[in-house]
Amino acid sequence: MSTAQPDSAEHAASLLVEIATNRNRRAFSELFHHFAPKLQAYATRQFGNEQTAMDLVQETMTNVWHKAHLFKPDRGSAATWIFTIARNIRFDFLRKNKHRQYDLSADDLWPILAEQNDSLDDDYALDDDLLMQQLANYCEQLPVAQKTVIELIYVEGKSQQEVADALAIPLGTVKSRTRLALQKLKELIHSDD
Amino acid sequence: MIKSHPSEQLLVGYVAGELTPAMLMVVGTHVDMCPHCQQQVQDIEEQLAQKVMQNSSRVSSQLSIAEADAMLERIFNSQQGIQQPVAHEVNNLISLDGKRFTLPPTLARNSRHIGEWQHMVSHLWRAPVQVDEEQPLNLIYMSEGAQVPEHTHKGQEATVVINGVFHDEFDEYRDGDFILLDGHHKHTPATQAEDCLTLATLDAPMQFTSGISRLLNPFSSLFFR
Numbered sequence: 177m178s179t180a181q182p183d184s185a186e187h188a189a190s191l192l193v194e195i196a197t198n199r200n201r202r203a204f205s206e207l208f209h210h211f212a213p214k215l216q217a218y219a220t221r222q223f224g225n226e227q228t229a230m231d232l233v234q235e236t237m238t239n240v241w242h243k244a245h246l247f248k249p250d251r252g253s254a255a256t257w258i259f260t261i262a263r264n265i266r267f268d269f270l271r272k273n274k275h276r277q278y279d280l281s282a283d284d285l286w287p288i289l290a291e292q293n294d295s296l297d298d299d300y301a302l303d304d305d306l307l308m309q310q311l312a313n314y315c316e317q318l319p320v321a322q323k324t325v326i327e328l329i330y331v332e333g334k335s336q337q338e339v340a341d342a343l344a345i346p347l348g349t350v351k352s353r354t355r356l357a358l359q360k361l362k363e364l365i366h367s368d369d
Numbered sequence: 370m371i372k373s374h375p376s377e378q379l380l381v382g383y384v385a386g387e388l389t390p391a392m393l394m395v396v397g398t399h400v401d402m403c404p405h406c407q408q409q410v411q412d413i414e415e416q417l418a419q420k421v422m423q424n425s426s427r428v429s430s431q432l433s434i435a436e437a438d439a440m441l442e443r444i445f446n447s448q449q450g451i452q453q454p455v456a457h458e459v460n461n462l463i464s465l466d467g468k469r470f471t472l473p474p475t476l477a478r479n480s481r482h483i484g485e486w487q488h489m490v491s492h493l494w495r496a497p498v499q500v501d502e503e504q505p506l507n508l509i510y511m512s513e514g515a516q517v518p519e520h521t522h523k524g525q526e527a528t529v530v531i532n533g534v535f536h537d538e539f540d541e542y543r544d545g546d547f548i549l550l551d552g553h554h555k556h557t558p559a560t561q562a563e564d565c566l567t568l569a570t571l572d573a574p575m576q577f578t579s580g581i582s583r584l585l586n587p588f589s590s591l592f593f594r
């Protein structure tokens with residue numbers, strides 16, 4: 177058994193990488209002997225119950241063993257990753273103990289162990305871009321006069337009066353061009369559905 | 370640009386998992402939308418983890434060598450996937466009245482808890498998000514030109530704007546803004562030219578305070594519960 181302590185963050189992180197890539201039992205044992213007693217102290221304070229505390233330690237470290245590949249060193253330390261796993265398990269234990277009616281699970285609040293952790297965030301970020309891109313494409317299909325008005329109002333944030341002044345056209349014309357353009361955009365969007 | 374954020378105390382409660390489920394959802398939704406608070410959350414995670422993981426000198430381990438070895442054995446013999454969380458259907462789109470909104474990740478992951486839209490009063494709709502047995506959590510949709518009668522709260526009202534803009538006597542709130550009000554604040558949320566989708570939780574029924582809307586009080590629990 178190694179005598180080096182996983183006290184240093186780099187060492188603990190390298191143990192996790194070793195577990196993830198080589199399923200190295202010795203690396204896991206070292207990590208276990210370092211973190212399990214601390215998790216046990218934390219869980220005992222939280223639950224005031226020896227057995228539940230032991231269950232939390234076991235479930236947390238079982239996840240560490242199987243899910244080490246989900247640890248992302250750039251996002252935080254090994255200690256932090258293991259702590260957040262314990263935090264999730266604690267949350268689920270507490271709700272289970274109280275026989276809660278709704279099946280709210282910690283993984284849906286803090287998805288640290290989801291295999292594709294970033295996909296939803298990416299979708300969420302992408303969606304706006306995609307929508308804007310689509311809208312931009314649709315705008316290209318508008319007559320130039322309508323497109324100009326739409327850009328000034330919705331991209332540059334000008335009021336209809338300001339657009340009328342800028343283009344030296346009557347306010348009524350700006351309004352009707354806006355209406356026609358939005359109508360056309362709506363048709364284009366719906367025809368794509 | 371998000372300008373109102375949860376307090377550090379709330380963020381610590383979020384990271385520790387020590388808020389009510391409804392409040393965890395509201396704060397989590399803000400964090401989804403706010404890069405600033407995402408950074409804060411990471412910092413708090415590191416701090417809490419350090420407290421738990423580095424206070425070893427005071428802790429005399431009660432984990433005996435035999436217990437530790439037995440546990441290690443069980444872990445090595447365990448099957449991958451036993452702790453696999455059940456994969457729920459995740460839906461990040463919600464629609465109402467022909468409009469479609471993209472749900473931030475926390476809500477999308479919990480979309481199976483979102484109930485049917487109900488029309489409350491003229492410009493107001495709500496859909497319950499059933500995650501909390503004690504504290505109601507609702508998606509609230511205000512169409513253009515909506516006004517919620519002036520009210521105070523016996524408890525706290527926490528709101529995060531998901532899409533759109535609304536204002537009250539104090540300020541204007543846009544995508545991602547987090548608003549926490551307690552019984553000392555009276556306010557009259559309203560929309561103007563734009564509609565607004567929010568996620569809001571109350572820990573007590575609201576009390577209407579002005580004019581004829583006071584007549585609503587006996588029914589206020591019907592509105593926001």
Ligand SMILES: [Zn+2]
Nearest residue numbers: 374403405406
């Ligand atoms: Zn924030």
